[in-house]
Amino acid sequence: MADSAPPNASLGTRLKFALRPKKSRSRLAKKPPPEHMSPDLVRLNSEASRPQTAKSVHYHDGSTRAAPDLIDKSTGERKDITALLHGLQDNSESGEHGYYTEHDENRKPGEPLVASLSSNLWMKIVDFLPLSDAASLAFATKVLFQKIGPGPWENLRLEENHQHRAEFLARLDRSMPRHLLCFPCAKFHLRIQPGQETLKPPNILNPLFECPNAQNPLLPPSRLRLTPHRNLPFTFVQLVMRAHRYGPRYGIPCEELFRRWRDPESGWSHQTRYHVVKGHLLLRVISQSFATPGLPPSGQRTLLFSREDYTPYFSVCAHWKDGELTNLCKCALNHLPKEQAGNGPEQQLQRRIDTVRKASAPLTALRAASQCPECRSIRRCSECPTEYLVELKLAEDKSDKAQKFKQAISVTRWSDLGDGTTPATPEWAACKGDNEEYDSFKAIGRRAISGTFESQTGDFIPGQRVRSLNPKNQKKGDEGHSWY
Ligand SMILES: [Zn+2]
Ligand SMILES: [Zn+2]
Ligand SMILES: [Zn+2]
Known part of the structure; x- marks a missing residue:
C-alpha cells in the first residue's frame, strides 16, 4: 500500500495520508507527490548519507517515471535530500493540529483503491x-x-x-459549532449561551450546557486551580481554542478570560492573561501582596500560605511542593530591608522618619529591594510546562495616605495549557499533575514559555536562562519537609 506520512507517524495518520485527496497538478510539477515519498524516506533512514541512485516511482495511473526535480538528469543521482525532507515536513505541517483541509476537485477519488483491499x-x-x-x-x-x-x-x-x-x-468538533463536547459524559451538549459564555467565580452557578453529570461528584469536570477560590474550567479552554481554530461561532475570544481580582481574606491581588501561540493556550498569572520586612518564619508562612488548605495564595502548578518555589519566596522576603524591625522607642521614631521620607519622595527615588541570583531567576517546573518568577516590587497602596508605596512580593506563573482538544492533552494533564510521563525540559527545550508569552505583547522579555525549579529532582510531595 502506498503511504506517505512521516515514518514515525501513527498508522491512523499514515492511512489518512494515503486516503486524503491528491494535491493539484501544479504542486506535482514542483515536488514529487507525497504519496511516493515514503519508500524513499524509509531507505533514507537506513542509508542516511550515502548518495542515492535514481529510482522510478509507480503512479496511480499505472505509469512509471522518475520523481521530477529530485533526480539529477545527467548523473541519475538524487540532488538534495533536504528538499525531500522539507517536502515531507511541509506536508506534515500543512494541516494545523493534524486536520487536513486542502481539497482539490480534480483529484481522482481514492475509493477504488480502498475498495481493492479485502x-x-x-x-x-x-x-x-x-x-x-x-x-x-x-x-x-x-x-x-x-x-x-x-x-x-x-x-x-x-x-x-x-x-x-x-x-x-x-x-468532530468542527462540525458542532453550537455544541460543546462534555468529557464527563463523552457527549456533545447544546450550548445554552453560545458566544455569551463568561468565566465566573466558582461560587456562582455557571452552566454552559445541560449535563446529567453536572452534580455527579464521581465525574467532576476537569479544571485547573489558579489560586485559592479560583480555577479555570477546561470548557473555557475548549471554547477559546475552538474559536481560534474554526472561527467565532465556535467559542469565545481569548481576551474574554482576562481577569483581575483581589482576595479579601489574604490581601493578595491577582491578574490573569492568556495568549494563543502556535495552537496552544498560554496562561500568565501575576499574584502580588504587600510584604512587611523582617518577618519571622511564621509570619512568612502566614503571608504565603492559605490557612484553609496550606496551599500558596499565589498561583502554582500541581508540583509546587517538590521544588524550591516556596523557599525562593522566603529567600526574596529575606532581602527586604529590615529597617522597620523592632518596636522600641528608637525604632518607632526611625520608622516615623522613614514613613514621612517615603511619603514625600518621588517614585523614582524609591527602589525595590534587590534579590540574589538564586531567587530572581526564572524557574521551570520539571514535571509540567510551568515557569515562575519571584520578584520584589514597589506597589501603590491607595488606602494608606501616610505611605503610598510599599514593598511587595510578586509571583508570576506562566503555563502552557495545551491545544484544548481534550483534558488528556499532555500539557493540560501535566499542569494538573495527571501526566507523570511529562518532562518539561525535554518537551519545551530552550525556548521559555515566559519568553514566548511576553514576546506577544512586548511588555517584558526575560532574557535569562531558565533554571529548574527542582534541581535535585526529588519527588516527595506531602512527605517533603521544606515546602512549608
Ligand atoms: Zn455532560
Ligand atoms: Zn534571594
Ligand atoms: Zn508543575
Missing part, C-alpha cells in the same frame, strides 16, 4: 489501531465503512471505552 485486510489494519482511530477510519468514507463495519462504533458505546469515545468525538 475486508479481511482492513480488519487486520483496524486491529493495530486504537479504538478512537478505528472508529474515525470507519467514519471517513462509505467504502471504508462497508469494509470495516460498525464494530468500532459499537465498541465505543461500552463504558470501559469512555476515554476513546471522547477522543473520537473531539475530532
Whole structure:
C-alpha cells in the first residue's frame, strides 16, 4: 500500500495520508507527490548519507517515471535530500493540529483503491489501531465503512471505552459549532449561551450546557486551580481554542478570560492573561501582596500560605511542593530591608522618619529591594510546562495616605495549557499533575514559555536562562519537609 506520512507517524495518520485527496497538478510539477515519498524516506533512514541512485516511482495511473526535480538528469543521482525532507515536513505541517483541509476537485477519488483491499485486510489494519482511530477510519468514507463495519462504533458505546469515545468525538468538533463536547459524559451538549459564555467565580452557578453529570461528584469536570477560590474550567479552554481554530461561532475570544481580582481574606491581588501561540493556550498569572520586612518564619508562612488548605495564595502548578518555589519566596522576603524591625522607642521614631521620607519622595527615588541570583531567576517546573518568577516590587497602596508605596512580593506563573482538544492533552494533564510521563525540559527545550508569552505583547522579555525549579529532582510531595 502506498503511504506517505512521516515514518514515525501513527498508522491512523499514515492511512489518512494515503486516503486524503491528491494535491493539484501544479504542486506535482514542483515536488514529487507525497504519496511516493515514503519508500524513499524509509531507505533514507537506513542509508542516511550515502548518495542515492535514481529510482522510478509507480503512479496511480499505472505509469512509471522518475520523481521530477529530485533526480539529477545527467548523473541519475538524487540532488538534495533536504528538499525531500522539507517536502515531507511541509506536508506534515500543512494541516494545523493534524486536520487536513486542502481539497482539490480534480483529484481522482481514492475509493477504488480502498475498495481493492479485502475486508479481511482492513480488519487486520483496524486491529493495530486504537479504538478512537478505528472508529474515525470507519467514519471517513462509505467504502471504508462497508469494509470495516460498525464494530468500532459499537465498541465505543461500552463504558470501559469512555476515554476513546471522547477522543473520537473531539475530532468532530468542527462540525458542532453550537455544541460543546462534555468529557464527563463523552457527549456533545447544546450550548445554552453560545458566544455569551463568561468565566465566573466558582461560587456562582455557571452552566454552559445541560449535563446529567453536572452534580455527579464521581465525574467532576476537569479544571485547573489558579489560586485559592479560583480555577479555570477546561470548557473555557475548549471554547477559546475552538474559536481560534474554526472561527467565532465556535467559542469565545481569548481576551474574554482576562481577569483581575483581589482576595479579601489574604490581601493578595491577582491578574490573569492568556495568549494563543502556535495552537496552544498560554496562561500568565501575576499574584502580588504587600510584604512587611523582617518577618519571622511564621509570619512568612502566614503571608504565603492559605490557612484553609496550606496551599500558596499565589498561583502554582500541581508540583509546587517538590521544588524550591516556596523557599525562593522566603529567600526574596529575606532581602527586604529590615529597617522597620523592632518596636522600641528608637525604632518607632526611625520608622516615623522613614514613613514621612517615603511619603514625600518621588517614585523614582524609591527602589525595590534587590534579590540574589538564586531567587530572581526564572524557574521551570520539571514535571509540567510551568515557569515562575519571584520578584520584589514597589506597589501603590491607595488606602494608606501616610505611605503610598510599599514593598511587595510578586509571583508570576506562566503555563502552557495545551491545544484544548481534550483534558488528556499532555500539557493540560501535566499542569494538573495527571501526566507523570511529562518532562518539561525535554518537551519545551530552550525556548521559555515566559519568553514566548511576553514576546506577544512586548511588555517584558526575560532574557535569562531558565533554571529548574527542582534541581535535585526529588519527588516527595506531602512527605517533603521544606515546602512549608
Ligand atoms: Zn455532560
Ligand atoms: Zn534571594
Ligand atoms: Zn508543575
